[in-house]
Amino acid sequence: MLGIYEDLGVRTVINVGGSNTRLGGALVSEDVIDAMSEAAKNSVDMMQLHAAAGKTISQITGAESGFVTCGAAAALTQGTAAIITGLDIAKMDRMPDTRGMKNEVIMAREHRNGYDHAIRAAGATLVEVGMNEIFSGAGVRATEAWEYEAAITDNTAAIAYFYRPGSMPPIQEVINVGRKHSIPVLVDAAGQLPPMENLKKFIAMGADLVSYSGGKAIRGPQNSGILAGKKDLIASVVLQHLDLDEHFDILVPPPSLISKEDLPGIPRHGIGRGFKVSKESIVGLLTALKSFSKEGNMETSQKFHSLLSSIATTLENIPHIDVQMSVSQNPEVYPVLEITIDEQSFGSNAYEISRKLKYEGDPVVYVSETKLSAGTLVINPMNLNQERTELAAKRLREVLSS
Secondary structure, three states: OOHHHHHHOOOOOEEEOOOOHHHOOOOOOHHHHHHHHHHOOOOOOHHHHHHHHHHHHHHHHOOOEEEEEOOHHHHHHHHHHHHHHOOOHHHHHHOOOOOOOOOEEEEEHHHOOOOOHHHHOOOOEEEEEOOOHHHHOOOOOOOOHHHHHHHOOOOEEEEEEEOOOOOOOOHHHHHHHHHHOOOOEEEEOOOOOOOOOHHHHHHHHOOOEEEEEOOOOOOOOOOOEEEEEOHHHHHHHHHOOOOOOOOHHHOOOOOOOOOHHHOOOOOOOOOOHHHOOOHHHHHHHHHHHHHHHHOOHHHHHHHHHHHHHHHHHHOOOOOOEEEEEEOOOOOOOOOEEEEEEOHHHHOOOHHHHHHHHHHOOOOOEEEEOOOHHHOEEEEOOOOOOHHHHHHHHHHHHHHHHO
16 A cells, blocks of 8 residues: 555555645545546546636635645745736736836735735735734734725735635725725635635635645645636636647637637736646546535544544543644534653653654654644544544554553
8 A cells, every 4th residue: 555655665654644745645535536536547638637627616716716726835926926917818928027017015024825826926026014913012903994995005905805704804804995995805725615605704704816826635636736716817827827828819718717819818927837737637626625615624623523532531631731722613623632751750841752753663653733832643544534533543652651
């Protein structure tokens, strides 16, 4: 079963850290593997495949159209490029040189993160609004919607909103500002599934483009993502992405994807060409997305709760640790197990324990590192089954008891 990695000299790990890209993302189902294998056996017109994918994404998200990207970060770059150029193929050929174009993207200072470079990669200039007063302890107010509105100029191309529960200002207020001034709103919801309602919520609120990771809870290929939104913007993404090295007079694009009448010609290979998505990834993502949209996430959450409970049972009566299940108020959101170390009494800290789990013994176990600074190991069940749960629990007890 593990022959391919053994041949390469790469050790497999038990991933209880979640859907981390550095660990290969979420494990895909046999249905996804079978679909990708079948897709690999035949050639296909990629524009036709993207059109079919767009229809599926539209049906599931409620968006006008959609596109399968090579990850959520790529979706941000391609979405930003589409907003800046529209359907102007001369502008497309100049990207990422956006001089003379509307190229400013407004973003709350609290929303800045390591992924906003994906927006800047399209030639955008970020315009920060708000003051991070809550984090600094200098005040009690987060960024407010009026600050976005005050930052709008003749050079404003878009508003970017990095969503997570509790993001401020409320996303609907920001979308309303964009609609009032005809400024597109690009929402990064990469890791915000489940709950299932988030597949439709942001589009229903009026967002123009929304990006999701395909390799997390959806359990598609790790290098896949989704960009859902307005048809004209998705059409621009397509034109800047696909290999369109063919004659314009015989080009017959799917009307659900591109209106040929809107084009004076075909752009050269665009800024999105480097974000190539294989036919196998597209089919795999669509297979996973259909399954995810039909599954009851409450049932999945309950299954994960049971697996984590068995780990907690295995860790009972170990001195100087506290094991607690962290459960969201939303029953669709997956629980996690938190193991907090009394570091002074235990004689070792959470960083050292995590290091031992990663680099010593067998099997190798990677925990979530999100709370190591607080002395807590977080166990995410996304990649667990019964066998991996038992192996992880045994190894955790060995390390925590030593």
